Amino acid sequence: MKAKQEKEFLGEGVSPGVVFGQALKLDKRNRAILKMHVDDVEQEARRLLDAIEQSKEQLSVLKCRLEEKIGSEHSVILDTHILILEDPTLQAEILDCIRKKHANSEWAVMQAMNRIVRAYESLEDAYFREKHNDIEDALERVIANLSGDSPFSWSNLPGDLIIVSRDFHPSAFATMDLHKVRGLVLELGGRTSHTAIISRGLRLPAVMGIRDIFPSTSTGDALLVNGDDGQVILNPTQKRMQRMRGRIEAFGTTAAYVLEKSGQTTLTRDGTPVSLRANTELPYELEAAKRCGAEGIGLFRSELLFFGHPQGLPSVQEQLRVYSKLVREMKPHPVAVRTLDAGSEKLFDGEDFPGQYNSAMGLRGIRLSLKAKDMFRSQIEAILRSGSEGNVEIVLPMISTVEEIRQARSLISEVRDSVRKTSKSRLRKVPVGAMIEVPAAVFALEVLAREADFLCVGTNDLIQYMLAVDRENPHVAYLFQPLHPTVLQCLARIADVAAKLKKPARICGEISSNPFFAVLLLGLGYTQLSMNPLSIPAIRRVLHEVSIDDSRMIADQALTFSTAREVCSYLTHAVSELVKADLGHYVREISVPDEMS
Amino acid sequence: MIRLCVEVENKLGLHARAASKLVQLASRFSSDVYLSREGANQRIDSKSILGVLMLAASKGTCLAVFIDGRDEMEAGEAIKRLFRSKFGEKE
Numbered sequence: 001m002k003a004k005q006e007k008e009f010l011g012e013g014v015s016p017g018v019v020f021g022q023a024l025k026l027d028k029r030n031r032a033i034l035k036m037h038v039d040d041v042e043q044e045a046r047r048l049l050d051a052i053e054q055s056k057e058q059l060s061v062l063k064c065r066l067e068e069k070i071g072s073e074h075s076v077i078l079d080t081h082i083l084i085l086e087d088p089t090l091q092a093e094i095l096d097c098i099r100k101k102h103a104n105s106e107w108a109v110m111q112a113m114n115r116i117v118r119a120y121e122s123l124e125d126a127y128f129r130e131k132h133n134d135i136e137d138a139l140e141r142v143i144a145n146l147s148g149d150s151p152f153s154w155s156n157l158p159g160d161l162i163i164v165s166r167d168f169h170p171s172a173f174a175t176m177d178l179h180k181v182r183g184l185v186l187e188l189g190g191r192t193s194h195t196a197i198i199s200r201g202l203r204l205p206a207v208m209g210i211r212d213i214f215p216s217t218s219t220g221d222a223l224l225v226n227g228d229d230g231q232v233i234l235n236p237t238q239k240r241m242q243r244m245r246g247r248i249e250a251f252g253t254t255a256a257y258v259l260e261k262s263g264q265t266t267l268t269r270d271g272t273p274v275s276l277r278a279n280t281e282l283p284y285e286l287e288a289a290k291r292c293g294a295e296g297i298g299l300f301r302s303e304l305l306f307f308g309h310p311q312g313l314p315s316v317q318e319q320l321r322v323y324s325k326l327v328r329e330m331k332p333h334p335v336a337v338r339t340l341d342a343g344s345e346k347l348f349d350g351e352d353f354p355g356q357y358n359s360a361m362g363l364r365g366i367r368l369s370l371k372a373k374d375m376f377r378s379q380i381e382a383i384l385r386s387g388s389e390g391n392v393e394i395v396l397p398m399i400s401t402v403e404e405i406r407q408a409r410s411l412i413s414e415v416r417d418s419v420r421k422t423s424k425s426r427l428r429k430v431p432v433g434a435m436i437e438v439p440a441a442v443f444a445l446e447v448l449a450r451e452a453d454f455l456c457v458g459t460n461d462l463i464q465y466m467l468a469v470d471r472e473n474p475h476v477a478y479l480f481q482p483l484h485p486t487v488l489q490c491l492a493r494i495a496d497v498a499a500k501l502k503k504p505a506r507i508c509g510e511i512s513s514n515p516f517f518a519v520l521l522l523g524l525g526y527t528q529l530s531m532n533p534l535s536i537p538a539i540r541r542v543l544h545e546v547s548i549d550d551s552r553m554i555a556d557q558a559l560t561f562s563t564a565r566e567v568c569s570y571l572t573h574a575v576s577e578l579v580k581a582d583l584g585h586y587v588r589e590i591s592v593p594d595e596m597s
Numbered sequence: 598m599i600r601l602c603v604e605v606e607n608k609l610g611l612h613a614r615a616a617s618k619l620v621q622l623a624s625r626f627s628s629d630v631y632l633s634r635e636g637a638n639q640r641i642d643s644k645s646i647l648g649v650l651m652l653a654a655s656k657g658t659c660l661a662v663f664i665d666g667r668d669e670m671e672a673g674e675a676i677k678r679l680f681r682s683k684f685g686e687k688e
Binding site: 119 | 612642644645650
C-alpha cells in the first residue's frame with residue numbers, strides 16, 4: 001500500500017509537549033464517529049433514510065414555531081436545511097458510500113460532509129464559503145438522529161488517541177478516558193480558552209487555531225502533535241519520526257498518570273497542608289472535582305438554578321436535590337453554597353425593581369436577597385436541610401456593610417427555627433461566610449470578620465471594583481491587572497486580619513489556578529484556594545515543590561514593587577527558579593498587555 | 598432539450614434564500630434541469646441545493662440552463678420568470 005502523504009499544519013501551541021498517536025475525530029457535540037462494517041447494506045440504507053425523514057420532520061416543527069414567533073422572514077434558513085436533506089446528489093453520495101464500502105450511516109454522512117466542507121472552503125466568495133456551516137448543521141442533525149444522544153463508549157477504543165475536533169467543550173474532559181488520550185488538536189480556540197488552561201493542567205499537549213485540519217483528517221490517521229511549536233504533522237514520515245523520537249520519549253506520560261500522581265492532598269515541600277477546593281457551577285464539574293482530588297467545593301455558584309426557570313423561581317425541593325447531591329458526593333469535604341449572586345434584571349420584570357441600569361453596582365447579591373426575602377428564605381432552607389447529608393456552608397455575596405451580615409444571619413436563624421419546628425429534623429450548625437469582593441469590605445474587614453465564620457475572597461469582582469475596570473470593555477481591559485500593587489495590598493491585608501481574628505480565609509477566583517499567583521497567595525498567608533477543578537492537579541504539583549518560607553520571601557518581595565509589570569517579571573522569575581516544570585505557558589495569564597507601554 | 602440563458606439580477610446573488618426558491622421550483626418539474634456558469638464546462642443539477650450554492654453566483658453572473666424532459670417548455674418559462682422577478686426580493 002502506498003504511504004500516505006505527509007502534511008504539516010501550523011496553529012498555536014497552547015499546551016507544551018510532543019506526542020504521537022492516532023486521530024480520533026469528534027463532532028461538534030464531542031462525539032466520535034467511527035467506521036464500522038455493516039453486513040446488510042439495504043437495512044443500513046433504510047436506517048439512513050429514516051433518520052433523514054426524522055430530521056426533516058424536526059425541522060418542519062421548528063420552522064412552524066419560528067414562524068409563530070418571528071414571522072416567515074427568518075424561517076427561510078430552515079427551508080435551506082430541509083432542501084439540503086432532500087438534496088438528491090447528496091443522498092446518492094451517502095447511499096453509494098454505504099453500499100460500496102459496507103459503511104455505517106454515521107460514518108458515510110461524515111465522509112460526505114467532509115468532502116462538501118472542503119469544496120465550499122475553496123470558494124472565493126466569502127458568503128458562499130460560509131454556507132458550509134448550514135450544511136454541517138443539517139447533517140449533524142441527521143447524525144444525532146442516527147446515533148441518539150448517547151455518548152460513545154471509550155472502552156472499545158484503542159489507546160494513544162489524538163482528539164481532533166473543531167471545538168472542544170471543557171465538559172468533555174470529565175467523561176473522557178485520560179488513559180487513552182495523548183493530545184488535542186482543534187480548529188478553534190486559543191491560549192486563553194478554558195480548554196487550553198485545562199490541557200496545561202492535565203499535561204495534555206494541545207495545538208489550537210488550525211484551519212482545515214478537521215476535514216483533512218480521518219479517524220485512525222497518524223498524527224504527531226508538537227505543543228511546543230504549535231505544529232501538527234499528519235502521516236509523519238519515518239525520517240521525521242526518527243528525528244522527533246527523543247522529544248516524544250522525553251514527554252512520556254499520559255494525563256491520567258498526572259492525575260493519579262497528583263494524589264488527593266496537597267503538602268508544600270516543608271509539609272504544610274494546603275486545601276485545594278473546586279469552584280463549580282455545572283453538573284459535570286462535580287465529577288471533575290472528585291477526579292482531580294478537590295478537598296471540597298470552595299464555591300458553588302447557584303445562579304444557574306434560577307436563570308430561565310419555567311416557574312420563575314426554583315422550589316425548596318428542587319434546590320434541596322441539587323445541594324444534597326453535591327454535599328453527599330463531596331463528603332467528608334465541605335461544600336460552600338453561595339446564595340444567589342445576580343442582578344434583579346436577570347430574575348424579575350422591570351416593574352418589580354425599576355431603574356436598574358448598572359447591575360455591577362446595583363441591586364444584586366445579598367442586596368437583592370434581603371429585598372426578595374421569600375426567595376432568600378427558600379434558598380436558605382434548602383441549604384440548611386442539605387446539611388443532613390454532610391458538610392455544608394453558606395456564603396453571602398456582595399457584602400459591603402456589617403448590617404447585611406446581621407440581617408442575613410437573623411433570617412437564617414428564623415428559617416432554622418421554623419424548619420426545626422415543622423419537620424422536627426435535627427439541623428446541624430451551618431457556618432456562614434462573607435464574600436470579600438467590594439473594596440469597602442476590605443477596609444471594614446475587622447468589623448465584618450468578627451460576625452462571619454469565614455471569608456471568601458472573590459478576586460474577579462474585587463479587582464474589578466478596586467481598579468474600577470470593567471474587563472468586558474475592550475478599551476480598558478488592559479487595566480484589569482491581578483498583580484496591580486493595590487490588589488496585592490488588599491490581599492495581604494485580608495490575610496493578615498483573618499489570621500489575627502483566627503477566621504479561615506479562602507481565595508475563590510480563577511486567579512488561584514495560575515501557579516505563579518498560587519505561590520504568591522500561599523506566601524501572603526492563604527492555605528485555602530478554590531479554583532476550576534481541572535486546574536487542581538497542576539497547582540498541587542507546583543505547591544509540592546515550594547516551601548512556606550520560599551513563598552513568604554517571594555510575597556514579601558512582590559509587595560515592594562510599584563507596577564504590575566515589575567511584580568509580574570519578578571514573580572515569574574522567582575517561581576520558575578523553584579519549580580522544575582516549565583511554567584512558560586502560564587506567564588501570559590498574568591502579564592500586563594502592551595497597551596500600557 | 599432546450600437551452601436558455603439567465604442573468605442573476607438580484608442584489609444578493611444566488612444566495613441561500615434565492616437558491617432554495619430555484620431548487621423548489623425546479624423540483625416541481627419532471628424534466629432534468631442543469632445549470633452551468635456561462636463558458637464553464639461543469640453542469641450542476643438544479644434540484645440539488647448544494648450544487649446551486651456551489652455555483653457561488655453573485656449579481657451579474659450569467660447562467661446557462663439546460664432542460665430536458667416532457668415539461669421542459671413550461672419549466673423554462675417558470676425559471677426565466679423567477680430570475681426576472683429577482684426571486685421576489687425587495688431591493
